[in-house]
Structures are given as C-alpha cells and as structure tokens.
Amino acid sequence: MPARIAYIELDTHAEIANRFHDLMLQSEAFSVDYYFSKRILEILEVDGDNIFLSSNSDILKQLNQRHYDLVVIGTVHRYFDLFFRITKRYHTAVICHNLNFIKASKLDLLNGILEKETRYRLKLLLKEKLFLKDKVYKQAQSLWVLSQELAQEKYEYLPLFYNEFDSAAENEIPTIVIPGSVSQLRRDYERVINRLYNATLPLKVIFLGKASGQELEKIKKLKSEKTVLDIVYFTEMVPQPVFDDWMKKADILWCPIQDETKFLGIKENYGITKTSGNIGDAIRYGKRAIFPKFYQNKYPFILLEEGYFSGKKPVFNFAFEDFTKDKIRKDLEKKLLKACK
Template sequence: MKKKQIAFIEMETHSALLEQWYLLLKDMTFVEYHFFVSKKVNDKLTSIPQYKISEIPFVDGVDFSGFDAVVVNTMHRNFEQYQRLLQDKPVLCLIHNLNFSLFFETISWKNVLEEKQRFTYFLKLYIKEKVASRRKIILGAKQLGVLSHSLLEEIKGKSSLSGKTQVIQLNYCHHFSFNTSNTIQIVIPGNVSNKRKDINLLFDLLPQLQPQEKLHFTFLGKPENHKISKQLEFLKENCHQNITLSYFDRFIPWEEYSGRIAEAHLLLCPVKKETSFYWVDEVYGKTKVSGSEGDCIYNGKIGLFPTTYPKMDWHNWYYENGDSLRTILNTLTFEHLESEYRKLEPFVEKYAFEKVKKRVETQLIKLTEI
C-alpha cells in the first residue's frame, strides 16, 4: 500500500496532544505526516522534529493539495479560515468541548460574571470574530473525533452526528513501574487553577492531614495567579512534618511533565464537575475530557478522582468529599499502593502501544478513503 499523506493542524492550544499524535505517527507503516502550527504552539513543542513542522500565521491560503486528508487538532476560532479546506479535503476535526462545538449551547451569564478578568478577550471573540454563529462551520468536516467513550455516549444521546463521530484513542501506556523511593509521591497534574480543579479543597485539606507515611505533593502546572503562588508557599511551611511540597512557576515542557509523572505513585485529580469554555457551560467527563485521563494511561498511574467524574476504562480510585479524601491520604501506605498497582496490569496490556497505534493508523487510512 502506498503511504497516505496526512496534514495535522494546530493553531490554538493543544500542543501536548500534538506530541501524542507524533509518538504514534512516527512508527506507522502506511501514514506519512506533517504538522502545520502557529508560532505560539511551535514554541511549546519539544519532541517533534522541526523538519516535520511548518509554522504558519493562517490556515487559509496554505496549500494542502499534496495531502490525502487533514486532521484539525483544535478548531475554536477563525472558523472561516477552514471553510474551503472542509469542502476540498477529507477532514477529521477533534471536538474538545461538546456544548460549545457540537450542541451549540448559548452563553451562561453566570460565567460572564465569574470570568470578569477575561471579559474583553471573550467579548472580542463574540463580537469581532463572531464565534457564536461561525462555530457551526465545523459541521462541514467529513468526520468528527472525541477523546473518550463517555463523550461519544453523550453525543449518541443528544445528536444525530454520532454516525460520523468516532473515539480517537491517542492514549497508550508508555511507562509502567512502581517507584521504590521511601516517600509516597503524589502529583497533581495540570495548571494550578480553580477554574477546572477544586484547588481550594486541596489548600484547605493539606494543612489538616496527619499521614502515616511520608508524602510529597507536586503541583505539576503553572499557578493561575500570584494569589495561588502565595497559597502554595504557605502550604510549604504549614503542613504536617510528614508532608513536603513542590510547585513550578513556569510552563512545563511536555517531556519534563511526563518525566515527573513517571516518578509518581498516585495522580491526585480534583477535577470539578462543571467548568466553562468561552462562557459556555461544560461538564467534565460528559462534554469535556480532563487531560488527567491521558496522564494516568500514558504513564501507567492510578488516578484519584472525585466520584462526580465518570469512571474511565482504567483502574482508578475515587473520593466523595473532603472527608473521604482526607481518610485516603492519611491512611495511604506503600503496601496498599503495591497491591492496587497489580490491578492495573490488565489495563496496561489493553493500552499497549502497538494496539493503540494500529487502531489509530486504521482510522487515518479510512479517513483518506472518504
């Protein structure tokens, strides 16, 4: 079979997801690929070779005639630039926010009040860029993709578009080991922000803990603002003697990010039930996927999630509220963790690299045949 030429476009935010694509693509037999990205995305890429990347200011005007198909990694702005491409090529668009990008929910005015610091930015999107009306351009894509089965089930219940929507499973288990250090390493992945995580719950809880074992908490993301940085500094000095803590004050490159998670015993993921995107309400696990799902699978780690987050196809732990989370962390032991990691082994096999790569390669080849 002749190799299929596929272009990947990312002009906005999901640089880490682009790196996941690359790790699968580079070992595919029948797919050749090239990435077209904005400067801000390119500045965050660390593992993709530069000869596989073209930095572009706009999508409209780029010649994609030499490609059999195109994957749009994110389409949340500048929709009109994609209109001709959607007409001319088999295009797969990934959907990250179902209410904004597929169900076309309207603005929640509660979100407008809560996100006052970004008011001017969002107003520009709605008035100047007309995202509310132009977002429907995405329906011109030949295929739509979501990153979890829970989102696909939500589409099946609400939209007639389930027939052209499929799960694109980019997560495979790259690393599976149990850290033998004498301190239990607990990592909170992603930006330190109250918008998508219940960071306040952790800030209230950590000074109250009296754990049996030594615990080290790593906040593996950039703090949202100076106030959160000050709270992290406060925690460093005001927790039990068995607790230590570290955090970052910068963007963390993807390879360093994954390396830190690889050392963890547990990923603490205080994902909020509800969030928003461009002032539109979204529900984690139903209309929006948490990146913590991929962090768990790629690094072979048990995640600790609130019970409000839908159960993944993976072995995780769950807490109901602050009291149950406190109990879990206070009684956490190496022996318990080791026994729980044995339960992960069947899932590690299910998400083996070769299995995931072949499935995605088949999906890409079928896209070129539309």
C-alpha cells in the same frame, strides 16, 4: 501507496499534536504533513521535511499545493471562517474538546461574549465568524474525542495516549503528585488542602505546577503546620524534565478537577462534555489516578476520591498493556483509514 494526511494546529493543544506526530513517525500506512503556527512550533520543537510553519492567512494556499486524502483539524476554537472553507473543500476530521460549545446556540454564544474578555470574544464573532461554528462541525466527515467516556452518538474516540514510562515507584513514604497549575479555577485545591490537614500518616505531596496567590499562601501554611507531610511546591512554571521526573516518582496521581469549567462562557462538565488532560498524564506515566466521585470514566486505573480516602485499602486490578505505543498506533491507523473513506 500511503494515504496522505494534513494535520493542522494553529491555536492550542500542542501536546495533542505531539502525540499524533510521535505515533505516526513509524507508520507505513500514512504520510502526514503538519501545519503548525509559530506558537505551536516553539512549544514542540519538531522539524523535518513534513513540518510547515503556517498561519490562518497561509494555510489554504499551502493545502492547495498538495493532494490529501484527509485533513485533520486539531482545534476549532478560532478562525471559524477559515475552517468553514476547509471543511467545504476537503475531506475533514475535527478533534473536539468542548462538546457543549459545539452545540451552543447563537444566543448562548452572545451571552458568553458579554460575560468577560469582551474585546477578544467580539473579535471571534465579527472578524473570525464565530457563528459559522455550527457549519464547521456539521460539514466535517468525522468528529473525534480524546477519551472513551465522551465517545457517543456522532463523536468517535480517537486513541492518542500511550504508556511511555515504567510505572514502578519505590518510595519509603507514599508519594502523591498533583499535576497541573495550582489554581482554584479548574481544580479544587481547597478540598485538597482540607483533606491533607486530616492526614495522620507520613505522606510526600508534590504540587506539580506553578502556585501563586491564595493557593500558594495556603500551601505554605499547610507545610508549616502539618509536619507529618513532606510538601514540595513551585512558584514558577515547572520545566518539562522536572515534571517528568516527579511524575515517574509518583505512587499515585491526585487530580482534583472541578465539576464545571467554562469555555467562551459556555459551561462544560468534566467527564461528560470535556475530558481532563490528567487522563493522558496517567496513561503516559503508567500511574493510578484519583479523581472526584462525579467523574464518569471507563478507565480501570482511575480511582474515585471518596473510596481512596475512606481508610479502606484499595484493590488495584489493571494493567497498561492496552496502552502500548504499538497498539495505540494500530488503533489510530484504523481510525484514520475509516476517516479517509
């Protein structure tokens, strides 16, 4: 008889929920019910007898109506009082996205509240019981991370990303795709633009995300001044079919992530305490990806920026056979089976 799992996503990370859902569709070892907020359901557009509209006020009553061997919480960035009760009552696994936030002290959290977005962060503190954060993570039986470089000590790697598309691209002019919103906040577009000003050979460069403000003006200026570059950019959100099409056409992805970002005022370091969604992009579309030299990784398809742009011809020796859907599903099922015990 299949083990029964509840997967909860009430906040963000719809794409992670979608990966889990897609992988488990063909699973014979597990039966999964999904509890999604209205916002998540609108993004995913999934349906079925095992898909339930939920909210922080409904989820406990819904869970009580069925027996589950494991409850998976996709995001614990809100509703700490709710998830505290769930981890007390159920065998629980939590997907972890910001490791410094998890270990942050009450003083660190208070300083973050006073930094900005004070009204919203005070709501997390007073109404949603932010200070229960530590108990949620301590009571959960399993803590999962989404990339191999973050798997250490109490955090286990959860395989969710698989290769969906043929990686072959046939472009006369090398095509570099830079996926993600064109904002200096989490990615260093100043460094990208400065490097592109030094380009001497023809390149096609796609800024595959909405560009606005100073970044948009700098891209327009680059496009007008560097005729050796064929630049494509967007001033609105990129529709998913357009995003997919450009990603499939890419010869390589360029992921100029910043060394540091912040979550609720707590500093996080990419590759050390937080993973980049671009890892999943590279796996899904079967593409080599350029990352800054500071990024710690265990993936053979990642190239360091300094080496790639050094003028030397890079040597690629990897394949995406380790990321087929069937293999990732089997690896995921092993992880779920372990967590259910």
